[in-house]
Structure formats: structure tokens, C-alpha cells
Amino acid sequence: NIDPASLLPKLPSPDDLKPFPTTCATVYRGHEGRVRSVAADPSGVWVATGGDDGTVRVWEILTGRQVWKLKVSSDEAVDSVTWRPTSEGRILAAACGNEILLVVPPIFDSEEETHGKEILSAGFGYATNKEGKKEAPGTWSKPDSELEEEGVVVTITVRKTVKYIAWHRRGDYLVTVSPEDVRKAVCIHRVSTHLSQTPFKEKSVTKGIPQRVQFHPSKPLLFVATKRYIRIYDLAKAELSKTLKPGARWISSIDIHPQGDNLIVGSYDKRLLWHDLDLSTKPYRTLRYHDRGIRAVAFHRGGFPLFCSSSDDGTVQVFHGKIYSDLMENALIVPLKVLKGHKIVSHLGVLDVDWHPKQPWLFSAGADGTARLWN
């Protein structure tokens, strides 16, 4: 005589899952054209953006004041900006066309600034020694004096337009993806030696057009998302370790949970997929809440059980996503809030998202030329 509905786990109310962002607190205005990428710095005081106007900008988080701007290109977009994820050595990586700029924006304490520049300069001699051995997929060089004056320490030139950059957690390696490059789409760059290489030899890994790449937060694994699959490549064994099949037609974005056992996938076919890496190569949950394609997905990394997705429908959707240490218990996923404010321009909505490193605050980058803080 038990009502079967009573056996179903009841989802907690969003009110019991506070704090999470609900309101637009700051609008960062200045970009001319789409804002493509947004990244909060590890100290949590600054936020960087990159956009179609070929600029990289740094803003004061709460006031929305622009504190630094670098015009990188007059005809190419800055498609990806991301901070080195360590507590010392404030370094911003920015991709513009087929160049990756490694920058210490002039907003830091002189000690931090010097430290950042030392980290980036240490490899200069190393790179020249190795020159000519084989055709490297990336060339490291000193920028012109104008860029150097602005804080750019080194640029890496690859063969095709870089769409996405991701750092390794220790901040010595970064991985980039250039989808147009058929042979060398994925490159790993090492800061300390100024060397770039393509990690894969096997055809099975490079099949398909890479969209996104990311290092595992603790293991020597590299995740490569093509349009349909996510291949997990073991960097230590130099072999393919697993292939995830989210069932999406065109993956736009991925993010790995900070504990490393779960993954979210966003797709242009509106689906947000949650993979439990221990369970199966198929998604554990499929969330269809967006009206248009998903552009970006992100887990909070500062201790809040939150994740989000942004879409060309102009919204960012915020979810509670709790992982249990008990392996038998599946993740708890609860939709919390739809953040509205970005305008849709030419069918494009919210192109990137990033969480504040410590606060339950969210940043979004819009095709409407603004970036926003939500808290």
C-alpha cells in the first residue's frame, strides 16, 4: 500500500540550496562587438575578457571599471582568454588568430609582476637551442616593443586560428585547439622550455574536428572533444584511454568537475549532458532547458556545488550539482535559476561563462558586447 511516488527522491527546493547567483550585479561595457571569452583571475579581484574587436581587457570585478586594455589585432578576434591557475605568477593567456599571447597585465604588485615575467622568460634560451631539429607546431618569440611595453612577455605562433586555450593545473603546460588545422589541431605548449608539441601519434585520437580540450584536474589525462565524441588520452602511457559518447550532434564545450570523476558537455543541439566517468561512456543525465544551442559550460571550482550553461537563447542557467563521496550514490542535479539580461545579437547569445574562484558569483560574455557579473 505504498504510493510509488513517495519512493522517488524529492528534489530539494532552490531556496534550500543558496547561495547561487540570481541577479546581474555589474555590466562590463567597452568591447566593440561580441565578447568571446571571460575569465576571473585566481585572486578573485579582476576579470579578463576577449572579443571580436581584437582586444583583451581587464576589469575591476565589482565596480565594472576597465583597468587595462590591449589591442592585439585590428582584424582578428580574441577568442579565448584564461589565467594561469596558480596563486603566484599572474599570467594571462590570450588567443588571437594563430597567436597565443602570454601576458602579465600591468595591474599587479611589482613582486608578482616580476615573478610572472620570470616564469615566462625562463624558456627563451632553451627554445633556441632546440631549434631546427624538427618542425615544431608552435614558434615562441618575443613580442615587438609596443606589446612588450603593455606586458606581453612571449607569443606562440601556431599554424591556424586558436579557438580555445586551457592551462594545466600547475601552470607549466597549456593546451590549445585550432579546429582548422587538420593535422595539428591540438598543441601542448610548455612555458618553462618554450616548446610546443602535438601529443598524439595515433589516428584514432585525432579523428574528427577537435572543438575543446582540457587537462584532467589531477591525473595525466587530456580530454579532447570533437563534434560527437570526447576522447580521454592518457599522456603518461601515450594512448587513448576512453571514448565518451554523449549522443550530441555537435559538442560546443566541456568542463571536468574539480574532483575529476564527472564531466559536463554542452552541445549546439541544446543539450547539457552530465557524464559520470565511473559509470558509463553514455551520459548519466541529459538536461534540455535551453531553447537554442549551448555555447559554454562550467563547474564552480571554489567549493560551491554549482555549475552552469550558457546559450544562444541569451540565458545562463545555473544548477546545483552535488557529488557524493559514496560511489553508489549518484550526483544530485537541481536546476536553480535562469539568468536573463544578455541580448541576442545576430542569433548569438551568451558565448562564455566563468565562475569566481571563491565566491558564488558568475561571469558571462555576450554577443551583445557586454560581459556581466551575476551574484
Place this chain on the structure above:
Amino acid sequence: MSTDAMDLDSASISAPRVQINLSTRDPTLSVPLQSLRVPTNLKRYGLSTLVNHLLETAKPIPFDFLIDGQYLRTSIDEYLTQAGLSSEKPLDVEYVRSQLPPTYIGSFEQDDWISSIHLSPSPSSSILTGSFNGTAQITSLSGDVLVRTVPMHTHSVKTVTWISPPSPTNEATFLTAGIDRTINLWSYTPSADPSSTVQASPTTSYISHKSTITSLSYSPSTSQFLSASSDHTIALWSTNSSLLPTSTAPTSTSFSRKRRRTTSKLPTTERKGPLTVLTPHTAPVSQVIHSPDPTAAYSVSWDKSIITHDLVTSQVVDTRVTQHALLSIATLPSLNLIAAGSAARHITLHDPRASSKTVQSAVLRGHTNAVVTFARSPESDYVFASGGHDGCVRIWDVRSVSSSTSADEDGGKSGGSLFVIKRESGGGKVFGVDWSKDVGLVSVGEDKKIQVNRGEGMADVSVLEQS
């Protein structure tokens, strides 16, 4: 004289009545008859009319009524029901002059966002403001720019404070600090001619912080000042330079070197280090203020805590952890209360005494964005103003706080503001507010304006009567 003789309102004659005992702390306003029976359907306006009648005022004075320390915002009947009281028992009612809504007086425009404001102490004659353009300036009450700082800061000034305000005999000094991590001490000799602008020169630079300096607090009685920073620390300094060590920190970053090359002849200053650095916070410190006893200080941080510091021993006296990142703080000394403004759009009131068991005693809601600045009323111990990134300055009276009926995450009591002052310019974030008897309530922000509002001269009180 009997209250029945007064034709308060024809409908109220048949209404139930309650005995009230009227009192006031203002002897010039005391009424001849203190105890009377009134209809329980009376509200503030009816009671105000009654008191004016008793006072036989030529021109009505608007009054507010306090029962058990709280403003009456409903009819007496509704109050009795909510408080679970019977109309059989006499009710003690205190009356006070109503706060008048401050009206817009005018504004002075600058060329960039204004981050901070400090009025010179009474009689206020000089408005010190800090600008996002990296300078500070002093404006007279008629809008003349009296003083400008020479280019020295390489980034926005985020906080300013007077050390010695201008006087006919003394050189005036003040402090500025901001994104470039350096505190500068400035001095100038006031000009006799208000239409000429004097340049202030930097004399001392104070070096300790590794990130944006968010706040400064100066105590005249100890000649010490405090600075708070996004680097999570608070530094203690003296205006007596001989007490401070010489700073050996590197002089400049590449940005300031570049600026130096393009700007000719920058002044050189004496460079000093701090007396002490306090490090109990674990996130950016938003504001630090001296307590009424200048050997103690309060600070708030994005780490959600309010910390009480003993400045003599550098020890933490008390830590209150709230639920949200905190951005601003003020004391209400006569009430033993601290107000803290949060990134989550509300203000919480706290009793900072160690003996207090509760973390917070009330929540004030109304702002729709971060609460970043406070100013105490120069006239009432109960009243203060807050400024927020929603572009509003709100005026609060802690006595209008009432018990919250809805249980929420914050619990306790809640209250609404008495008045809301918007930007005359139309919008933009408010970054700073100050309040003095002479100047009024002055606020600055993203609209590049110093906006002045004042409660006085409000002959027409009908605005209030409608509310």
C-alpha cells in the same frame, strides 16, 4: 480637555479605543495632556494631527510614533494584533519629529567616475573626493574646485580621508589610496581666492599593500590611520613619519615606469612602511574603520566576516561570520550597533560586544545591488544612509526595524528604508556617501557627479503625509 471633544474623524467615533501615554524626549515639543483615549484605527497621520492639535502648532509638524522602540507603520489596532496586546492596557507612545525626505539641492560634475568622498568636519566647507582618473580634488560648497592633486597615482583613487582639514592657520593634509597599492599624503595651503585652484603636493608615500587599497580610516586622537586592501591585509600607520620604518619595496611596476616616462617631472616622496600589518582575513578586505574607542577597529571582508581588532596588541577581539561577502561597515556608537553592507544587497545590524550572543540583530532590505558605503546622520543616533551599486542612497532608522514574519536564511528582524535618493543624472553606481549638518547628504558615483541632498527647508510636508 477631553479627546472626545476633538473631531478627529467622524468614522472613528464609533471605533474601539485604547488609552495611550504620550511622551517625547524633546522638551520643546511636550504636550500638556499625556494620557488620552484614542480610536484604535488611528494611524501615524491621525496621531500626528492629534499631537499638533495638542501643541496648538501654527503650522503642522509631522511626527512619527514609536511603540516599544519601533515605528508605528500600521493602525494602532493592527499593531496591537501583531504584538498580541489587548486594547484594555494603556500603550506607551513616544513621538519624534519625522525625518524629512532630503530634496535634491544640486550637483557638481567631474571628468571621471568618483570613487569616494569625505566632507571636512564641522563646519564643513571642503568636499574631498577621489576619482577613477587617479587624482583627488577638493570642491567648495559652491562648486569651485579649490584643490587638485598632481598626477601621482598610476590608477584609480578608491579612498580618501582628511587628516587636517583646511583652517586659516594651518596647512591642510589628506590621504588618498587606490588600485596602485600606494597611500599618498598630500598637503596644501588654502588659497584666499576661491576661484583659483591650488595644487596639492605629495609628501609621503606609504608602502605595504600588494593589491588595491579599498579603504582608509584616520583617528585624530591617536594620529594613526588604517588601510584595508584586496590583498587580505590591514595596515596600521602613523602620521608621525619618524615612527615608521623606511620602505625598501621596489619603487614601481612597469606600468608606472611607462607613465613616468610620459609624464614629466613627477614629485618624489618620502617612502614609509607600516607600524603593523593585520592578517586575520582570508579574502579581500573591503573596509576598515576605527571603533568609537580609537584603540580598536572593525573590518569587513569578502570572507563574510566582521572582525574587531585591538590596535594596541594587534589581536583579534571578535569575529562574526555572516552569510555573504561584506563590502562596507559603519558604527552606530550610542546604540552599540554595527551596520554591515553585503554583496548580496542587504545590510545587517550587529552588536559587536563580545558579550552579545547573536550573530546579527536585524536585516535591512531595499537595495537591489551591492551595498558599498555608509554615512551616519549628523542629527540622529538612530539614522544612517547607505549607498549602493543600484544607484540609490537609502536612509534608514534602526527604530523602523520590525520582527520579520517570514522565516528566511537571515532570520531575526528586518526593516525597510525611510527614504530613497536616486541619481539626478538618471543612474550609475553609487560609490561613496557622506553626511554633515552644513552640507547635507552628499553622494558620488559612476555618473561623475557629487550630488547634494538636504532635508532642511522642507516647508511642504504633504509629500510625507501621503505615504
